Amino acid sequence: MVAGGRIAEGGPAPAGEVIRTRGLTKRFRGGQLAVDGLDLAVPRGSVFGFLGPNGSGKTTTIRMLMGLIAPTDGVATVLGEPMPQAVDRVLPRVGALIEGPALYGFLSGRDNLVRFDAADPTADPRTRARRVAEALDRVGLTAAAGKRAKAYSLGMKQRLGLAAALLRPRELLVLDEPTNGLDPQGMREIRALVREVAADGTTVFLSSHLLDEIEQVCTHAAVMSRGRLVVQGTVGELAARAQGRLVVRTPDVVAAAKVLAEHGVADLRGGEGRVDGVLPEGAPVGGGSLEGSSVGGSWLDGSSVDGSSAGAEQVLAGLCGALVGAGVRVHGFGLERGTLEDAFVALTGEGFDVAG
Numbered sequence: 001m002v003a004g005g006r007i008a009e010g011g012p013a014p015a016g017e018v019i020r021t022r023g024l025t026k027r028f029r030g031g032q033l034a035v036d037g038l039d040l041a042v043p044r045g046s047v048f049g050f051l052g053p054n055g056s057g058k059t060t061t062i063r064m065l066m067g068l069i070a071p072t073d074g075v076a077t078v079l080g081e082p083m084p085q086a087v088d089r090v091l092p093r094v095g096a097l098i099e100g101p102a103l104y105g106f107l108s109g110r111d112n113l114v115r116f117d118a119a120d121p122t123a124d125p126r127t128r129a130r131r132v133a134e135a136l137d138r139v140g141l142t143a144a145a146g147k148r149a150k151a152y153s154l155g156m157k158q159r160l161g162l163a164a165a166l167l168r169p170r171e172l173l174v175l176d177e178p179t180n181g182l183d184p185q186g187m188r189e190i191r192a193l194v195r196e197v198a199a200d201g202t203t204v205f206l207s208s209h210l211l212d213e214i215e216q217v218c219t220h221a222a223v224m225s226r227g228r229l230v231v232q233g234t235v236g237e238l239a240a241r242a243q244g245r246l247v248v249r250t251p252d253v254v255a256a257a258k259v260l261a262e263h264g265v266a267d268l269r270g271g272e273g274r275v276d277g278v279l280p281e282g283a284p285v286g287g288g289s290l291e292g293s294s295v296g297g298s299w300l301d302g303s304s305v306d307g308s309s310a311g312a313e314q315v316l317a318g319l320c321g322a323l324v325g326a327g328v329r330v331h332g333f334g335l336e337r338g339t340l341e342d343a344f345v346a347l348t349g350e351g352f353d354v355a356g
């Protein structure tokens with residue numbers, strides 16, 4: 001599919017990718033490898049969460065995507081254009097909020113927006129007041145529009161920054177940790193805004209170190225760890241598959257655990273009428289073997305997601321057959337959905353803040 005491909009007129013689904021990188025790499029002068037061979041694909045129309053612990057390379061990636069710094073190696077395409085080469089053509093189509101908005105504290109919220117709008121050579125001065133009023137309304141700052149920006153709370157400043165990014169219709173909105181430092185109410189406001197913007201058809205790319213934020217607002221996610229992409233896919237795929245635990249309901253707990261252990265199910269836990277455990281990658285099942293791409297850490301390469309569910313089903317069927325064949329009474333059998341947090345901790349071996 002062509003990167004940045006346009007939606008066909010009247011076409012039902014968003015087509016193409018708004019961001020695509022190949023081998024994108026940034027090594028800073030001091031030798032620090034901040035981003036290491038990143039292959040990222042952000043589908044048009046998605047709310048794409050770029051997740052990773054502090055220092056994992058998110059901001060550096062965003063700065064390369066926006067043409068603020070040049071990559072050491074690799075290529076980045078944004079809205080179908082190469083970056084940073086096409087920065088002048090691409091940036092007018094992108095709203096960005098990176099490292100907090102650059103506001104004049106002594107100016108009112110409204111006058112800050114007037115200033116942003118005036119800095120845009122393509123913005124018609126005759127319709128400026130209307131654009132500014134609409135942007136203020138959109139982020140809920142109409143009542144506070146006359147207040148100096150330095151008197152705004154952090155959440156209000158972020159909303160004003162978003163209003164500035166949304167003064168004109170955008171195809172892509174890029175937000176670097178948009179809720180960082182906000183209280184729960186401020187976070188809710190920003191997340192609601194992100195959802196609204198996305199519902200209007202703008203693709204949103206937002207970085208975060210908060211898992212539940214990604215779960216709440218994003219359709220897709222990519223996980224960074226130490227400059228490398230660990231995984232990317234839809235949020236549903238990530239949560240559902242990376243850490244699903246097999247749950248067997250049975251009165252024969254000991255016998256069931258024995259059979260499951262023999263078939264490679266790990267981390268077995270027995271309880272009242274139930275046994276659960278983890279399907280390991282490559283576990284032998286019913287004489288066959290589990291495909292490497294089906295379950296476990298390595299399946300999420302972004303390309304084999306659909307094909308892998310058939311593999312998982314086969315594994316489950318084999319296990320169920322083995323239990324029944326061994327005389328275990330199976331009253332319930334299935335995979336329990338893991339949370340995104342389970343998935344990411346398993347994939348990165350790192351913990352996350354899950355506040356918010």
Ligand SMILES: Nc1ncnc2c1ncn2[C@@H]1O[C@H](COP(=O)(O)OP(=O)(O)OP(=O)(O)O)[C@@H](O)[C@H]1O
Nearest residue numbers: 028030032034052053054055056057058059060061
């Ligand atoms: N200008 C720079 N010079 C040298 N090293 C840098 C520079 N900018 C970032 N780094 C390093 O690159 C790595 C990635 O940083 P980056 O800011 O991209 O991570 P991040 O995931 O955005 O983290 P955070 O959430 O803390 O912003 C870190 O080790 C950081 O110290």
